[in-house]
Amino acid sequence: MAADRQAVLSWLADLAATIIQDVDDLADVSARISVATDLDAVAFATEGLTLMRVIAESVTLAADFDRISVPAAATGETRNAIAIMVSMGLAIAGCRAEWRSRPMARNARSRVSAAGDDGAAAADTLGGDGADLYSWLTAVTAVACRLISDMAANAAPVIRVSTGISLPSTVLAYQLYGDAKRAGELVDLADSSTPMVMPTLFDALAS
Numbered sequence: 001m002a003a004d005r006q007a008v009l010s011w012l013a014d015l016a017a018t019i020i021q022d023v024d025d026l027a028d029v030s031a032r033i034s035v036a037t038d039l040d041a042v043a044f045a046t047e048g049l050t051l052m053r054v055i056a057e058s059v060t061l062a063a064d065f066d067r068i069s070v071p072a073a074a075t076g077e078t079r080n081a082i083a084i085m086v087s088m089g090l091a092i093a094g095c096r097a098e099w100r101s102r103p104m105a106r107n108a109r110s111r112v113s114a115a116g117d118d119g120a121a122a123a124d125t126l127g128g129d130g131a132d133l134y135s136w137l138t139a140v141t142a143v144a145c146r147l148i149s150d151m152a153a154n155a156a157p158v159i160r161v162s163t164g165i166s167l168p169s170t171v172l173a174y175q176l177y178g179d180a181k182r183a184g185e186l187v188d189l190a191d192s193s194t195p196m197v198m199p200t201l202f203d204a205l206a207s
Helices: 005-019 023-038 041-057 062-067 076-093 102-124 127-154 169-177 180-190
Strands: 158-162 201-205
Touching (some): 005 041, 005 076, 023 041, 041 076, 062 076, 062 102, 076 102, 102 127, 169 180
C-alpha cells in the first residue's frame, strides 16, 4: 500500500504555513503542493523532498526546528515517507537554526542523529530501490551532526543561577549581562511563565 499522498501534502502544507516567512516562497510552495497529487510516484517523491528542503531552509528559530517531526498518527508507508523527509529536513534545519547554548545545540544534534536513523530505516524498507536514498540520508545526517557539533563548541555554556529572592527578568538580565533587553532569553531558557517574578533557581547563558 502506497503512502497517503493527501496526508503527506497536508503535513507539508502545515509546516510551510508555520515556518516559511517569505511571502513569495510560501506562495510557490503552496502552489506546488496543490498540484503534487497528480504527479507519478517518482516525481511525487522527488517533489516531496524538494518541498521539505525549501521548508527546512526557512528555519532560523529553535521553535521551527522542533516543529519538524513525524506526526504521531502517521503509520505504515505514510509514516516511512514522512520519516525520510523529516530526516533530511532536520539535517538542514539543524545547521540553520540559531542555537543559543551548548545544551540546545547538543540536543539538536541528538535529534538530527535519531531522525537520520529513522529515515534510513524507512529507506531500507524500499529494498534495492532505496539503496541510494539510504546512503544519501546517512551521509547528510553525518555531515549535519559534525556541523552542529562545531556550533555547539562555539555556543555559550549554561550556568545555574541562584538569587535567593524572586526578581523581574529585566533586573536579572541587567545584573547578568548589563543589558535588560536580554530578559526575554532569560525567560525562555528558564521556561518561566512569570517574567516579573522569576524563579530563585534557574538556568541562564554564561555570557
